[in-house]
Amino acid sequence: MAIAYGLGFAACFVVFLGGWRMARADALEGWDVADIALLRDENRRRRRVGPLDRLMRRTAPQLGVLLGPRVVGNIRRRIDLAGRPDGMTVDTFLQLMVKYAIFFGIAALTMLLLGNLLSALLALAAAPILPFSRLAGQQRRRRTVIDDGLPDLLDVLAVTVGAGIGFRSALDRVSARFSGPLREEIAFTLHQLDVGVPRRQAFSNLRDRCDSESMSAFVSAFLQAEELGAPLADTLNGIARDSRRDAAQRARQRAARMVPRVTLLVSTMMVPPTIVIIGVGMWLGADVDLGGLLG
Numbered sequence: 001m002a003i004a005y006g007l008g009f010a011a012c013f014v015v016f017l018g019g020w021r022m023a024r025a026d027a028l029e030g031w032d033v034a035d036i037a038l039l040r041d042e043n044r045r046r047r048r049v050g051p052l053d054r055l056m057r058r059t060a061p062q063l064g065v066l067l068g069p070r071v072v073g074n075i076r077r078r079i080d081l082a083g084r085p086d087g088m089t090v091d092t093f094l095q096l097m098v099k100y101a102i103f104f105g106i107a108a109l110t111m112l113l114l115g116n117l118l119s120a121l122l123a124l125a126a127a128p129i130l131p132f133s134r135l136a137g138q139q140r141r142r143r144t145v146i147d148d149g150l151p152d153l154l155d156v157l158a159v160t161v162g163a164g165i166g167f168r169s170a171l172d173r174v175s176a177r178f179s180g181p182l183r184e185e186i187a188f189t190l191h192q193l194d195v196g197v198p199r200r201q202a203f204s205n206l207r208d209r210c211d212s213e214s215m216s217a218f219v220s221a222f223l224q225a226e227e228l229g230a231p232l233a234d235t236l237n238g239i240a241r242d243s244r245r246d247a248a249q250r251a252r253q254r255a256a257r258m259v260p261r262v263t264l265l266v267s268t269m270m271v272p273p274t275i276v277i278i279g280v281g282m283w284l285g286a287d288v289d290l291g292g293l294l295g
Helices: 002-024 033-046 051-067 069-081 090-113 117-162 167-175 181-194 199-210 213-228 232-269 271-286 290-294
Strands: none
Touching: 051 069, 051 090, 069 090, 069 117, 069 199, 090 117, 117 167, 117 181, 117 213, 117 232, 167 181, 181 199, 199 213, 213 232, 232 271
């Protein structure tokens, strides 16, 4: 009987290990590329589109026509500067604006029926502001990541170029050690160089896509050094020092901006409970009869 219990426990343990391995394994491992594409197409066909999504897709092109080509071009520019988060395009951004307009429009109508005109106006104003503020936040975070990672990349790139490796190969090797938007932008620039785009045009596009002062200084100094024939390693070292100094200054500015926020948080969260505790302690220590005092 004990042997049967032991075998049953061992079988359960083996089944548990097999299930754990299957749960942590990649479900698409070993599949052919054509099978994966077929499965994704089938899932896309089976995916149900709700009425809100259909309304957004129908209204987004009309909204684009209403905004005009200039505003649509500005939106496309902002999306590119934000790094196209989650594959965002102009159409998906316009659909997001339609979604916000529907939600906040219903909220504004509700507030208007309740007689709160100010809240209704604020809800209507929030509909176009929130999508652009979200996109601006993603653009700001992406620019911060590029500014923080560029000095380290330039330091390693200067050492690699000083060792005698060509600039194109050195930039490819060094950027492979990094990740995030800096790696993506440099990889895209190298791809443009591979397909025959002139070096000046490719790096000018890099400067326009990043919208970073450090990247702009790097591209300008690099193109100037290439035209004048200055030593590239010395130029990269100088740009790295300037970028690191600018990054330190930006870090100090961010720290200075955080001080009032921390002070406000502490004042809001700590001061009222402290006053209540002190007041209750004084009342208990004074042994005052509030019932007799107030009648």
